[in-house]
Amino acid sequence: MSSAQTQKALILPETFIHSTALNPVDWKIQKLGFYSEVFPLVLGSDISGGEVVELGEGVSHFSKDDKVFFQGVYQENNRTGFQDYTTADTLEKIPPNVSFDEAVNSHGVVLDAPVNDGARGKYTGTPIVVVGGSSSVSQLAMQFAHLSGFNPIITTSAAKHQAFLKSLGATHVLDQYTPLSKERVRVITDKPIKYIYDAISLPDTQKAGFDLLASELLRNFWSHATELLEAGELKVLPNGLDGVADGLKRLQDDKVSGVKLISRPRETS
Numbered sequence: 001m002s003s004a005q006t007q008k009a010l011i012l013p014e015t016f017i018h019s020t021a022l023n024p025v026d027w028k029i030q031k032l033g034f035y036s037e038v039f040p041l042v043l044g045s046d047i048s049g050g051e052v053v054e055l056g057e058g059v060s061h062f063s064k065d066d067k068v069f070f071q072g073v074y075q076e077n078n079r080t081g082f083q084d085y086t087t088a089d090t091l092e093k094i095p096p097n098v099s100f101d102e103a104v105n106s107h108g109v110v111l112d113a114p115v116n117d118g119a120r121g122k123y124t125g126t127p128i129v130v131v132g133g134s135s136s137v138s139q140l141a142m143q144f145a146h147l148s149g150f151n152p153i154i155t156t157s158a159a160k161h162q163a164f165l166k167s168l169g170a171t172h173v174l175d176q177y178t179p180l181s182k183e184r185v186r187v188i189t190d191k192p193i194k195y196i197y198d199a200i201s202l203p204d205t206q207k208a209g210f211d212l213l214a215s216e217l218l219r220n221f222w223s224h225a226t227e228l229l230e231a232g233e234l235k236v237l238p239n240g241l242d243g244v245a246d247g248l249k250r251l252q253d254d255k256v257s258g259v260k261l262i263s264r265p266r267e268t269s
Contacts, residue, residue, distance in 0.1 A: 017047060017050050017081055017083065017084060017085060017086060017265045017266070018050040018051075018100035018101075018264060018265075018266060019047075019050075019100040019101045019103070019262050019263070019264055020044045020046060020047050020072075020081030020082060020262070020263050020265065021046035021260050021261065021262050021263075022044075022046075022237075022244065022247045022248060022251060022260075022261040022262070022263065023045055023046050024251050025045070026043045026044065026045070026248055026251075027248040027249070027251050027252040029041070029043060029074070030043065030248060031252060036075070037075060038075045038076075038077065040077075041074075041075065041077065042077040042080045042082055042083055043074070043080060043081075043082050044072055044080045044081030044082035044083070044244075044263075045071055045072035045073070045074060045080065045081065046071070046072070046081065047069060047070055047071065047072050047080075047081040047086065047088075050067070050068070050100065051064075051065050051066065051067060051068075052064050052065065052066045052068060053065075062093075066093055067093060067094040067096075067100070067103075068088070068092060068093055068094060069092060069094055069100075069103045070088045070092065072086070081263075081265075082241055082244055082263065082265070083241070083265060084265050084266070084268075101234050101236065101262055101264075102234070112148075114144055114147035114148045119148065120147055120148065120149070121147075121148065121149040122148055122149060123145075123148045123149045123150050123195075124149030124150075124151070125149065125151055126149070126150050126151070126191075126194070126195065127150065127151070127152050127153075127154065127185075127188075127189045127191050127193055127194075127195075128145050128150040128152075128153055128154070128193075128195040128196070128197065129154045129155070129180075129185065129193055129195070129196045129197070129209070129212060130142055130145065130153065130154070130155040130156075130170070130196075130197045130199070131155070131156055131180065131196065131197065131198040131199060131200055131205050131208070131209060132155075132156060132157070132176075132198070132199035132200040132205070133155030133156055133157035133161065133165045133170060133173060133176075134157045134158065134161045134165070135199040135200070137199045138155065138197065138199040139165070139168055141197045141199070142155060142165065142168045142169045142170050143168050143169055145169060145197075146168070146169025147169075150195070151171060152171040152172055152188055152189055153169055153170050153171050153172070154170070154171065154172045154174065154185060154188055154189075155170045155172070155173055155174070156173070156174045156175070156176040156180055157173055157174075157176050158175075158176055158177075159173075159175060161173070171188075172188050179208065180205075180208040180212065181208070181211070181212075182211065182212060185212060193212045193213055194213070196209040196212060196213065234259065234260050234262055235259045235260070235261055235262065236262050236263075236264060237261055237262065237263050237264075238267075239267065239268065239269055240263060240264055240265050240266065240267035240268030240269070241263060241265050241268040242268055242269060243263060244263050247261045247263065
């Protein structure tokens with residue numbers, strides 16, 4: 001698997017989106033109205049993707065008909081998933097042996113939280129990189145990482161926050177104004193980096209994160225991708241986008257457990 005690629009205005013017209021998963025945050029935004037300054041607001045962040053049909057200026061890492069997946073961006077209606085087409089600037093190719101529906105189940109990795117019985121110290125001696133250490137969510141992430149036994153805990157921030165971040169559990173604070181690289185991390189640890197928490201999630205931080213991940217980890221993931229992705233049961237909603245409202249209601253009513261609900265926009269009546 002190559003590093004996530006970024007390019008200008010990658011345009012993916014009508015038949016592009018094949019599968020978008022329903023995320024519990026979708027019904028919460030719809031019902032509670034938070035994070036919704038834009039109206040009308042198109043939801044759908046977990047996009048498995050589809051086929052590239054048009055490329056923006058200067059794009060060189062992708063070709064038309066490539067199968068890709070990526071994360072949608074709320075409050076930018078041209079970059080979310082409950083519609084026939086969308087745009088993206090940071091995305092990855094789907095391996096030939098993985099379907100669109102399977103790829104939509106690959107968003108996010110879950111760690112065993114240290115608040116659970118027996119989870120404290122579970123990751124003892126495992127390195128982790130936290131991008132954007134001075135953000136509030138990163139501060140919480142580093143405390144959890146410390147309780148979980150991660151070591152070293154490497155973060156990026158302005159130098160003035162170093163003492164505070166180390167009090168939360170960070171072992172090393174790298175200058176955020178110097179590009180994060182494998183060479184800088186290798187000075188701290190020669191262990192492979194398997195866990196990265198990116199609280200900034202801009203194209204350059206995402207690319208840096210992908211570049212840091214152990215190459216063998218990425219190769220192993222895709223070599224077992226079908227097996228891993230099939231482990232999470234998928235349920236395709238009927239009638240394409242027309243089935244989204246009912247699916248969100250089921251999530252709201254806590255009637256979905258152990259399955260991933262998926263909408264196929266192209267199957268809308």
